Each structure stands twice: as structure tokens, then as C-alpha cells.
Amino acid sequence: MNAISEMLDTYPKDLGGIDKAKLTECIEACLECGQACTACADACLSEDMVAELTKCIRTNLDCSDVCATTANVLSRHTGYDANITRSILEACRTVCKACADECEQHAEMHGHCRICAEACRRCEDACAALLETL
Amino acid sequence: MNAISEMLDTYPKDLGGIDKAKLTECIEACLECGQACTACADACLSEDMVAELTKCIRTNLDCSDVCATTANVLSRHTGYDANITRSILEACRTVCKACADECEQHAEMHGHCRICAEACRRCEDACAALLETL
Amino acid sequence: MNAISEMLDTYPKDLGGIDKAKLTECIEACLECGQACTACADACLSEDMVAELTKCIRTNLDCSDVCATTANVLSRHTGYDANITRSILEACRTVCKACADECEQHAEMHGHCRICAEACRRCEDACAALLETL
Amino acid sequence: MNAISEMLDTYPKDLGGIDKAKLTECIEACLECGQACTACADACLSEDMVAELTKCIRTNLDCSDVCATTANVLSRHTGYDANITRSILEACRTVCKACADECEQHAEMHGHCRICAEACRRCEDACAALLETL
Numbered sequence: 001m002n003a004i005s006e007m008l009d010t011y012p013k014d015l016g017g018i019d020k021a022k023l024t025e026c027i028e029a030c031l032e033c034g035q036a037c038t039a040c041a042d043a044c045l046s047e048d049m050v051a052e053l054t055k056c057i058r059t060n061l062d063c064s065d066v067c068a069t070t071a072n073v074l075s076r077h078t079g080y081d082a083n084i085t086r087s088i089l090e091a092c093r094t095v096c097k098a099c100a101d102e103c104e105q106h107a108e109m110h111g112h113c114r115i116c117a118e119a120c121r122r123c124e125d126a127c128a129a130l131l132e133t134l
Numbered sequence: 135m136n137a138i139s140e141m142l143d144t145y146p147k148d149l150g151g152i153d154k155a156k157l158t159e160c161i162e163a164c165l166e167c168g169q170a171c172t173a174c175a176d177a178c179l180s181e182d183m184v185a186e187l188t189k190c191i192r193t194n195l196d197c198s199d200v201c202a203t204t205a206n207v208l209s210r211h212t213g214y215d216a217n218i219t220r221s222i223l224e225a226c227r228t229v230c231k232a233c234a235d236e237c238e239q240h241a242e243m244h245g246h247c248r249i250c251a252e253a254c255r256r257c258e259d260a261c262a263a264l265l266e267t268l
Numbered sequence: 269m270n271a272i273s274e275m276l277d278t279y280p281k282d283l284g285g286i287d288k289a290k291l292t293e294c295i296e297a298c299l300e301c302g303q304a305c306t307a308c309a310d311a312c313l314s315e316d317m318v319a320e321l322t323k324c325i326r327t328n329l330d331c332s333d334v335c336a337t338t339a340n341v342l343s344r345h346t347g348y349d350a351n352i353t354r355s356i357l358e359a360c361r362t363v364c365k366a367c368a369d370e371c372e373q374h375a376e377m378h379g380h381c382r383i384c385a386e387a388c389r390r391c392e393d394a395c396a397a398l399l400e401t402l
Numbered sequence: 403m404n405a406i407s408e409m410l411d412t413y414p415k416d417l418g419g420i421d422k423a424k425l426t427e428c429i430e431a432c433l434e435c436g437q438a439c440t441a442c443a444d445a446c447l448s449e450d451m452v453a454e455l456t457k458c459i460r461t462n463l464d465c466s467d468v469c470a471t472t473a474n475v476l477s478r479h480t481g482y483d484a485n486i487t488r489s490i491l492e493a494c495r496t497v498c499k500a501c502a503d504e505c506e507q508h509a510e511m512h513g514h515c516r517i518c519a520e521a522c523r524r525c526e527d528a529c530a531a532l533l534e535t536l
Contacts, residue, residue, distance in 0.1 A: 001403060003434050003521050007441035010513030013448045031433045032405050035477055039409035041329075042478040045322045046415045054313045055213025061309075061329070062207050062218055068470055069203040073196050075437055076444040079189025081232050084196055087225040094221040111412030119405050135269060137300050137387050141307035144379030147314045165299045166271050169343055173275035175463075176344040179456045180281045188447045195443075195463070202336055209303055210310040245278030253271050323481025330475050330486055337471040341464050347457025349500050352464055355493040362489040 001028050007075070015077055019133045026089075026126040027074050033096060033123035034067030040103065040116035047110065056102050056113065063099040066092050067123060074130075086134055089127045096124035135162050141209070149211055153267045160223075160260040161208050167230060167257035168201035174237065174250035181244065190236050190247065197233040200226050201257060208264075220268055223261045230258035269296050275343070283345055287401045294357075294394040295342050301364060301391035302335035308371065308384035315378065324370050324381065331367040334360050335391060342398075354402055357395045364392035403430050409477070417479055421535045428491075428528040429476050435498060435525035436469030442505065442518035449512065458504050458515065465501035468494050469525060476532075484536055491529045491536075498526035 005024045008015070041060035044053040070092040073085060100120035107114035139158045142149065175194035178187040204226040207219060234254035241248035273292045276283070309328035312321040338360040341353060368388035375382035407426045410417070443462035446455040472494040475487060502522035509516035 001430075001434050001437075003438045003517055004441075006517045007438055007445065007514055010517060011441075011445050011448065012512070012514075027437065028403075031437060032403055035403075035429065035433060035473060036405045036409055038474050038477040039406075039413075042326065042480050043409065043413050045325055045480045046413065048319075050322060051316075051318050054318060057313055058210050058213040058310065059215065059218070061210065062215075062222075064474070065203040065206045066222060069199040071437060072199045072440050072466070075440040076192050076195065078444050078447045079192040081193065081196075084193070084225075084229050084232055087228040088196075088200060091218075091221040091225040095218050098215050098218055110414070112409055112414075115405055115408045115412060135296075135300055135303075137304045137383055138307075140383045141304055141311065141380055144383060145307075145311050145314065146378070146380075161303065162269075165303060166269055169269075169295065169299060169339060170271045170275055172340050172343040173272075173279075176346050176460065177275065177279050179346045179459060180279065182453075184456060185450075185452050188452060191447055192444065198340075205303060206306050206332070209306040212310050212313045244280070246275055246280075249271055249274045249278060326478050326481040327483065327486070329478065330483075330490075333471040333474045334490060337467040340467045344460050344463065347460040349461065349464075352461070352493075352497050352500055355496040356464075356468060359486075359489040359493040363486050366483050366486055 001031070004028055011077055016080060022130045022133055023074060026130045027071050029123040029126035030067040030071035030074065030092065033119040034064045034071065036116045036119040037061070037064035037067065037099060040112045043110070043112035053106065056106060059099045059102045060116065063095045063120060066095045082134055086131065089131050093124050093127040093131070096120045096127065100124060135165070138162055145211055150214060153264070156264045156267055157208060160264045161205050163257040163260035164201040164205035164208065164226065167253040168198045168205065170250045170253035171195070171198035171201065171233060174246045177244070177246035187240065190240060193233045193236045194250065197229045197254060200229045216268055220265065223265050227258050227261040227265070230254045230261065234258060269299070272296055279345055284348060290398045290401055291342060294398045295339050297391040297394035298335040298339035298342070298360065301387040302332045302339065304384045304387035305329070305332035305335065305367060308380045311378070311380035321374065324374060327367045327370045328384065331363045331388060334363045350402055354399065357399050361392050361395040361399070364388045364395065368392060403433070406430055413479055418482060424532045424535055425476060428532045429473050431525040431528035432469040432473035432476065432494065435521040436466045436473065438518045438521035439463070439466035439469065439501060442514045445512070445514035455508065458508060461501045461504045462518065465497045465522060468497045488533065488536055491533050495526050495529040495533070498522045498529065502526060
């Protein structure tokens, strides 16, 4: 995903002092986490014990949607509004934490929940790190 | 969009005391606002004075993404987590307010900005009203 | 959802002879179907017999994503490219047919599948009707 | 983005003979292209000559939406329906080609268009390669 930082480097106007490394990490973490959550919801659906994984599936689906939207908002710099960026990062941090907490409960039994929990935790941390710089 | 309330009425488990009317209104407002924002971004693109509308276009795009995600989160009830719902509603209210404020500045000159501003304000209000009940 | 047609009416350039009524209907059908599919996937998750509804849930999720994207593409008119519009409408018609067929199999037992199947069928028809005019 | 292949490896049921390497490449290409297109639309918005880039922006926005949806559909394996996968891959290949063609016209003048065109071409090729295996 080198394109993320290359797109930042070729943005034609000033980026307003944003921490490029933390921004790049956060966009990549959102994309990775969003995909892992979509895949984890689907893997849970195929488990024989799906009836015990319904809260996990639902949280995965929310997390996937919020991560995709956050990646989009963070990929835009024109007419920057810190309130928008902050509020979507707060939402993303919240849902990534909830999804990591939920998936961790099934991590020993299901490899997809373990990998997804790790992706959610990375994304939660990346959102928190970026929020601190705003 | 009668399907929104019909889907709520046929949800097989308890909805946990949520205000069905306010929830239905909020989902519909999110869908309407998201579509209006996508269309307003595109209409701004086709204005001869597009160079003066770039902040409007950007805010429209953010608002469209956040509204679509909020409509999805609000359409799920299984394994409800109030923290997730609250944080995405806060983000949606924030971006709808920003987009309404921006579009209102062009409302006299551009009909699409006037209609979009109204949709954003309705969605901001619907998010605020639903947040009060949580 | 009056905003859909109002946004079309205030688009600043020529719409290129598109059938406005069919376009408006198709955008609205996509938004309605996308929401119904998100809600139906979640309602299926809460059924005691969720293990028998996993294909339905998966098809609902695909249909929801494709309908949301199709609504966005149809809401843009600047730099129109008929190949893009046609290919996403074909994909949307295909997934709406698949989802309607799947949900209809559970329509007698689950009210949410009945309502969702109707929304999918309306959207399939709206995509087909719009495709005929392109 | 190692999580993409790790999620595939931990899927609990049979993947039905799909080419895992090509599937992984295609999901990653969709995520990369979708992000590049969102960023390119925004970078074009900040160019002084934005009025000459409106078709590019519009095509970027379509491509971003379709790529995100395609990544989601490809990340699901439960209740697989080849018709759905094929039709969304066809749409994605079509819009990636259109966006690559458009961005290439501005590639010498705008670095973001050059990088985005490359991401679109990779995604077009990855969709075509995966389609051949279905």
C-alpha cells in the first residue's frame, strides 16, 4: 500500500502540519481492519457455532463500515475541518475497541477472530495516536 | 421508504426500548442526506465556479460517507452496544452541521446547495433527537 | 425522499436526455433495498435458526453494498460514462435478483425476508427499466 | 496487509477451489485503488485548474465506491454465488479501466493522477486475472 504515502506526497497544497507518518499508518490500519472485519463476519457465519457469534458478527459489520468511512475522510485534505476528522476518529476508535474486545473472546477458538482482533487493536491505536496530534 | 419501519416491526427479538419513530426518522434522514450530499458534490463539480466550491464538495463527500455508515449502524440491533451507536451519531451530527453550514452559504445562488443544506439540517436534528433518547 | 428529484431538477448542466422519472425511481429503490438488506441480515442474525440463514445473510450483505454504490454512481452526472453506469446497473440487477430469490424462500416464515424480497424485486425491476433507456 | 491472506487461511470451511493468490491480490488491489481514487479526487479538487479535472474527479469517485464494494464482496465466501462475484468484478474492471484512462491523460502534469492511474491499472488487471479463474 505504498500508494497511500505517495498520494500524500503529491497533494498539491499544504497539508497543514499534519503528521504524515501517523496519518499514513492510520489510513492503512483502517483499510486493513475494515477488510479483516468483513472477512471475520463472514468466517463467523460459516462456523458451526454461528449462533454464539452473532454479537461478534454485528460488531464486525459496524467496524467494517466505520473503518471504510474513516479511511475516506482521512484521505481528503481540501477544506479541512478538524471537528469532522476528530469526531469520525473518535467513532472509529470506539468501534475498533469494541470489536477487538469482542473478537478477543473467541481468539483462542477461532483464528479469524484472533487476526481480526489484532487488526482492530492496531486501528484503535492508530486512531488514538492520530487524535493526539490534532 | 416504508420498508424502514416494516423491517423494525419484523425484527425477531426485543428492540430494547428504543424509540422506534425517532429511529425510523433518523435512518431515513441519513439515507436522504447521504444521497443529497453525493448529488450536491456532483452538481457543484458542474458549476462554472467550481473553484469556489471545493470546500463544499469535500464536506459533501465526508457527509455522504458518514451518513451511509450511520444508516447501516442504526439498521442493526443484534448485540447492541450503546457506545458505538452514540459515537457514530455524534460524528454524523457533527458532519451534517458542518455540511449544512457550508451549503447554506451557497443556498441563494445554487438550488442544489439549498436542498442539500435542508437535508443536512434535518439529519443533524434527527441524530440529536435520537441521541437524547439513548 | 423528495430530495432525489429536487437534486436532479437543480443540476446545473444538461442531464443528456436521461429518463428522470426512471432514474429517480432507481436511486430510491437502491437506497430502500440497501437499507432493507442491512436490516434483514441483522434480523436473520437474531433468529434462533440463524444457522439455516447464513446464505441469506451473506447475500443480503453483498446486496446492501452494491445497492449503496449504485445509488452513488446514479447520483452523479458530471463526465457521464455509459459503460460505468451500465456495468454497475447490471451488477445491481444481478445481486438484487439473487437476494430476492433467496429471501423469498424464507418469506413465509420470516416477515423481514418477505419485506426485503419485495424491496430487492423492486430494485431489480428499477435497474432493468433504467438499463433499457440507456 | 498480511491480514487479507491470513483471514483466507483461517476461513473455517472449504473455499471451493478459488485461486487464493489471485483473490488476495485482487482484494488488496481494490483497497489500494479505492483509497488512491478518493485521494486523487481530493487532490484534483485542490488543483488551481480544478475546472479542467471535473470528469477525472467524478470517475475517481465512482471508482472508489465500486472498488470498496468489490473488496467487500470478494472478502465473503459463505453461500458463494458466482453470478454476483462475476458481475461486480466486471463492473470493477470497467470503472478501473475508465479511471486509469482518464487519470493517464493528466499523469504528466499531476503526480497524484499518475499514481492513481497505476493503482487503477493494477486493479483492472487483478479483476481480469481473477475473472479468468472463475
